[in-house]
Amino acid sequence: MAILELKGVTVRFGGLVAVNALDLSVEQGSIHGLIGPNGAGKSTVFNVLSRYYDPAEGTATFEGKDLLGAQPHDVINRGIARTFQNVELFKGLSVMDNLMVGQHHNFRYGLLPALLSRILPSVKREEAEKRAKALEVLEFLGIAAYKDAFPAFLPYGIQKRVEFARALVSQPKLILLDEPAAGMNEQETHDLAQLIRIMRDKYKTTVLLVEHDMSLxxxxxxxxTVMEFGRKIADGTPAEVQNNPAVIKAYLGEEEEAANA
Amino acid sequence: MVKKLPALVGLAVLLVLPQVLGAEYSWLVLLLNRALIFAIMAIGLNLLTGFAGQISIGHAAFMAVGAFTSYGLGKFVGIPFWGALPIAGLAAGLVGYALGFPALRLSGHYLAIATLGFGVAVPQVLNLWESLTGGWTGVKPAAPYLLGISFREDRPFYYLILIALFIMAGLAVNLIKSRTGRAFIALRDSEVAAQAMGISLTKYKTQAFALSAFYAGIGGSLYAHMINYISPHDFGSGISMELFTIICLGGLASVNGSIVGAIFMSFLPKLTERISLVIQKSGAFEHSHFLQNVFKNFNQVLTGIILILVVLYLPMGLVDLWRKTKNLFTAKGVK
Structure with a gap:
């Protein structure tokens, strides 16, 4: 069953067509890759799903319900969390507090209780619950030792993990990973691959990732799903995609085609 | 415990200060009262600027709304100060909430200009509303009176302000450690990521403006009934700039910094005035007419120099001085 369904999505920036009539269907519980050369429109698709961009045409449904009517801050309430290409952690908050923000939409108390947060037992209880949940996720990702650290002082690989944790802690049904392997070495990329798989299995989530790193x-x-110049050029299993001539052409260029001919 | 030490020492000093000051230093109590009222307003501005990352250089306007609401309620409706104080805060908060909406569309320098404009416009409007504000002549808010105690004198009023400061600082500290405070910091650090976490920019930016204005309104009401004479032009850009300077000097995103900054900014001009008087009296520059003239205004020059030195060497604010001193000792092995 498809959890996320895009039909004929077109995004234009002035005269430039960034995404052109894209159909995309993501199966529930799968790890789905969205790949393509630079400027293919992959990140634009993510930004449509996060509701930062409005498509000129097309529809997007999540669990059968329209997604395009949602505000950017409503997306997480639907069960979609994300990470960012260039880590977007809150530098003024500790790792733990970053994960507390990750659960922001799950809190029940409002502004007035917030002004008495360290006195009201109900608020203290809720905070403690959420902290325990955050710690559980940090432990799962092996970064609990950094819970009180501030993101700027952590190595890049750890920062990426913190961002993962922040997305996971909201218990999303779908998690969008924007270039999770960017800036990582081979070993780190290998560990990351393991992590994504374990994460999907343990948290019963669906993963859609945009990535340059073909091995991952x-x-x-x-x-x-493979994109080039805003269009979908291939769709299928890794084996099918790898042998698709259009994909080879997009990645290796015309000369390869000429050599094959 | 060590973490709370500076706050406890600070509180103890504030509690006994007016008692130890002799009668010849009574003028200091008035200065201290003003400083602590500014501390309350600075905490509010810091919630908006330091934590939520939204600049405001027109904050005196909210103070004016609080001051005249409080006065009007007492004069025309007969509500005593105790009832008028929270209502003045709420009235300013409501104006702040309303200003939050146009502010949503602006950020950085543009927001600065818009709030500056607001800060200039409000006193002008109030000046025309003569039946309430007295226009250029101003009005005289009465001193509070409760349980047989008159707060006409500076010393009793001092404790009233201190209690208000204690409550307002407490609320701010609670807020910062709550979901709302974290949401403020999140939207300051990355609006894009904050939205992805479910934080509505509209909701939290307007909340930040409303809260911040609430603090200014409370400050305005206290100020009006302490000074007992206000006119719309007491709440001009100078006051707004002073508040902004206080939070930058004291420490952005710091409640303690707001208080330290307010006290520092209130006493610095007095201190430099004393220093320049001593220099003038020493007669060291009698030989040079030019130098004599320079040292006539030496207090202002010195104030400027100190402000520059603070922002140069303590970019995190005066509160950073405590951390730096502590590091100095721990580095030498003293724990």
């Missing part, structure tokens, strides 16, 4: 995509994705 080929090793963990069950389904791959």
């Amino acid at each position: 995509v080929m090793s963990i994705c069950e389904h791959i």
